[in-house]
Amino acid sequence: MRTFVAVVDTGQFQEAAAELAVTQQAVSKRIAGLEKDLAVRLFTRTARGARLTIDGQAFLPHARELLRVAERAVASVLPGSRPLRVDVIASRSAVSGLMRGFHRAHPEIELDVVMLFDIETTVAAIRSGAIDASFRAVAVPGRPLPEDIESVWALDEVLQLLTGPAHALAGARSVTVAQLAGHRIWMPGIVPGTEWAAYYDDLVAEFGLTIEATGPNFGSDALLDTIADTPALATFMGEQTRLIWPAGYGLRRIPVTDPTPVYPHSLLWRRDNPHPGLATLRAYLAAAATGHDTAGTWAPDWVIRR
Amino acid sequence: MRTFVAVVDTGQFQEAAAELAVTQQAVSKRIAGLEKDLAVRLFTRTARGARLTIDGQAFLPHARELLRVAERAVASVLPGSRPLRVDVIASRSAVSGLMRGFHRAHPEIELDVVMLFDIETTVAAIRSGAIDASFRAVAVPGRPLPEDIESVWALDEVLQLLTGPAHALAGARSVTVAQLAGHRIWMPGIVPGTEWAAYYDDLVAEFGLTIEATGPNFGSDALLDTIADTPALATFMGEQTRLIWPAGYGLRRIPVTDPTPVYPHSLLWRRDNPHPGLATLRAYLAAAATGHDTAGTWAPDWVIRR
């Protein structure tokens, strides 16, 4: 591809060869090989060089795009000036929406999103510089953040009840937390020891709910499948989580009140991380997070909500 | 890249090797080579397979994107079901805007844009199936389109005068064609025998203008440079052509009236071209081209304007 583009840009095989520091014959072979693989002629050879055929013209923008993508791929792991690397706790959470907004506001900042497993790995990754920032609930009780890690509240993810059409609460416009007592709530894939587990432990302890956090996570498809089919089961899901599910399946989102459980995400970063995008992200969050109202919502008392 | 993604998707080298129909050792070598080239570790090897490192997670979406782009690149020259291939007479013309609109309206239709040189090559390319459609002024006088080529008016590109800040007409809010008589108008790069040349020949003949179409085309940068610096020179430019030029250069766009010269683009295609995107494009044009008002505009009498 690089050779193809070089020939296009220089207009002849010889110059392209010089640019690529190979012989003209090597360029000739490369182009011939590419043309053979694609089974089309890309250049018309003239006595003064090479000109693109129609197929070559159609191919060219794709070739350039490929080189751009390849460059970005390398840049994504290049130590030094690599893209801003942000960890989110789950895809399709409210944090994703926030990051999409950030990307729209600052398209010039290259961004990579990763998902780590627990707060310990995350903190280690932030300290080592492997990631630049993380959206997490801080902090797990009894384990304060290290001195060199800063954090600030970013957003509250409002949790809703998700039921199948045959569930007892399926018709309700909203339910109170007290009404949930006695109903089975199923949250598979919650790993013990993580902040999610601590969150739901506290929710159970405070309101006497029945949350089954056991069992492996077979993916959201399997979860939704079960919820839709099982009248006795419900689950919690973020208000902004987008379900990729046919509407006909009859799944219901039901707001929870008195109080509304929210999962507070904070941004974590290392105090002396010099990445320029990090300062921009913090400024964006500070601007987006004005008017944080915790009235009527619930979160464990160990999390930071400022 | 393909191997990297295969390992990610299967979770282990062995399965990826089976999927790719090579040995486990080959996969091991490929990943080791990639890691060496990138100078980062992409996987943590465990006893049960391979898991992505943070660098690997950041790299993954770029790798997937690369494979998608590569696939599109191959598809762009694949005989059979390749993208709709449309020829436009020049980039940055009004036709580009039209095609952008079409792409927004029908993002599912893959599109490749090429630029051919003259109407003869274009007609040959349409007949051979090398391109599916072309935006051109039809037809060059005395040379009717072949039987199997259809055409329909698509849009009128309104021409404006472009001058430097020191030009005699630079301050005018608009000029009539009659006022242009005596001023030098420079249109470099017009190839004799093309429809552009025929268009300007007619314009000169009808209104007694002085158009210098001689000289090679050194690119729009050189053209704009000269126009900006030379008080005695002006040029014609499409109303919707976007100039990539600092505003401080003082270039002026001046509407031309009595009449307004327009360059009419028609869509040309082969009657029996079965590409499904072609029908969609024609329908889009038919919908977009309602209310075609030729009053007050001028075009050579040999072009088709319906």
Added chain:
DNA sequence: TTAGTGCACAACTTTCGGTTGTGTGACTTC
């Protein structure tokens, strides 16, 4: 015609990617 330019073909060489064979560490099983 003749000199010059630019790409293709052929023969040779080297490099790289693949296979086979084996080793090692980690988890599982009894």
Added chain:
DNA sequence: GAAGTCACACAACCGAAAGTTGTGCACTAA
């Protein structure tokens, strides 16, 4: 806790690409 299994890495070897040198041919320009 010893044996077995699983999964990946290393080493040696082999063949196919991809590179280089040398040359030929087509076209252009003087």
